[in-house]
Amino acid sequence: MHPDFAVLAESWKLALDADGYAANTLTSYERAMRHLAEWLAEEHPGVGPADVTRTHIRSWIIHVRDRSSSGTARSWFAGIRKFYRWAVEEGEVDVDPTEGIRTPAANDPTTPVLTIAQVRDLLGTCGSRTFIDRRDAAIIYVFVDGGLRLAEMAGLQVADVDTRDRLLFVEGKGTNRSGPRRRAVPLGVKATRALDRYLRERRRHPYAELPQLWLGARGQTLGGGGVKRMIERRGELVGLDLHPHMFRHTWASEFRKAGGNEGDLMVLGGWRNRAMLDRYGKVAAGERAQEAYRRLALGDRI
The missing domain is CATH 1.10.443.10 (Intergrase catalytic core)
Incomplete structure (x- = not known):
């Protein structure tokens, strides 16, 4: 995993804590960040937060959706988008690679009802x-x-x-x-x-x-x-x-x-x-x- 992800993750978590995000949201966002960083390390070694492109993000979303679910892809993408908006505001990256990418479509879960x-x-x-x-x-x-x-x-x-x-x-x-x-x-x-x-x-x-x-x-x-x-x-x-x-x-x-x-x-x-x-x-x-x-x-x- 690129070392810049670990460094920025701590600062981003501090910002989320200051904004009063719920514990479950923090956990989901942290998992998304860690998963993206680990996927990049395996598929695109050497790519750090500032090097990520839209193509990387789209490929990662497909990977998450195929290996897990559409719901996980949606919630994790929300976390990554939040991270990059924060990183741009803080001057850590020049471009938000999530800009212009639509939130993954929801799956169609059904819960049976009882008679x-x-x-x-x-x-x-x-x-x-x-x-x-x-x-x-x-x-x-x-x-x-x-x-x-x-x-x-x-x-x-x-x-x-x-x-x-x-x-x-x-x-x-x-x-x-x-x-x-x-x-x-x-x-x-x-x-x-x-x-x-x-x-x-x-x-x-x-x-x-x-x-x-x-x-x-x-x-x-x-x-x-x-x-x-x-x-x-x-x-x-x-x-x-x-x-x-x-x-x-x-x-x-x-x-x-x-x-x-x-x-x-x-x-x-x-x-x-x-x-x-x-x-x-x-x-x-x-x-x-x-x-x-x-x-x-x-x-x-x-």
Whole structure:
């Protein structure tokens, strides 16, 4: 690896820290920088930061996309573009080789959605009155009814639950600069009842005084990893390859299928980017189109 990459990487990281970039963003940008430098060392020995051309960047993007994914190519290119804009401003390079290069096109990931019958099967595995079953039923109901992200679910506290008004107060995704995004998430009667049953059972837990909402069976709290493992385990019981984000896609899909409008869905889901809304709705768009046509079928009206 050309030594100038290591030298400039430290200074660039200092600038990013000063600008308040989130830790995950810093990690992604550092990986992108290191990967580009190592790829150049292997494919174009002796090429330093000031020698990189558009052709180098384009070839590297193709390499990342082919070896990893379009998503990785997109996020890493964003980091390299940020680096070169900083390097030009600092006078370390004369030309930004990322100038004029388009961000790599996104791939078209699809996350399967669950049927109502599958959700009922999952809840059927939590049918007893034990602490574990009541906790897991409450988590599944909140996932399905509130469309929460995994981190939002794991971060809930007892004080965030309002069973009287059937609301959860959620701290969503944000940045170090703008701070977290907070929103109120409404719940239905069944989800609220499942939460109420869990809260009554929770009062007898040895660590009931802790502020975190979800408690472990033997340990203190149930974090994101614990919630994820629980969901996977419940899925295995009914023959599903399940992960928590499927609930959010299912929630969004069912909301649109039931006639909910897109503006309300963006507010309820905590989205500020229209592209994310389109991505979530795309999975079931074909199914909705087929249902609509069955109601409007021209042949049936002849």
